[in-house]
Amino acid sequence: MDKLICKNFSEFRANEGQSLPTGNWLLVTQKMIDAFAEATLDFQWVHVDHERIKKESPFKKPIAHGFLSVSLLSKMLMDLIVVDSMTMGVNYGLNKVRFPNPVLVDSKVRLHSSIAKIEEYGKNGLKITWNCSVEIENTEKPACVAEFVSLMFE
Structure with a gap:
């Protein structure tokens, strides 16, 4: 996988407005969905009740929590x-988040992103706004589209 590698913040700042390499595929497993449900106490049946899903869900498979997709943004960005x-x-936060398409269990997702804005933050920090889109393999609409904001410190 290609990565953007910078020695320091000066080098990093030169990438404002640029796209990052496309991320690697990440398999979203039932184990991940169950762990997220445990951590957030969100046990809605569309995620964890396999019998009910088979009977009532239009997808016929468990779907990942939308917020699981958002939670993966940090990891996927730091991989790039x-x-x-x-x-x-x-x-730091999120300015805009949408979940255009559900992620079915055992789907693969990957990140498409760019560095929208880089601002100074305090004495040794930067505030970065990232444009992020989480692609689902073989699916037209993304799982998640978000403007994600993070801080970096030297």
Whole structure:
């Protein structure tokens, strides 16, 4: 997988407005969905009740929580970028989030992203706004489209 590799924040800033490499495929398993349900206490039947899903769901398979897709953004972005001088990264928030298409269990997803904006943040930090789209393999509409904001510190 290609990565954006920068020595420091000065080098990283030069990438504002640029697209990142496309991420690798990530398999969304029932184990991940169950763990997310445990962590968030969201046991809605469309995620975890296999018998009911077979009878009532139009998808006939469990679907991942939409917020699971959002939660994967940090991991998927950090798989695509290395800033050697960075000591810490922190999630800052989301400006826009949509879930155009559900992620069925055992689907593969990958990230398409760009660096929309880079701003100074305090003495040793940057605030980065990322445009993110989580593609589902063999599916026209993405799982998640989000404007994700994070902080990086040197």
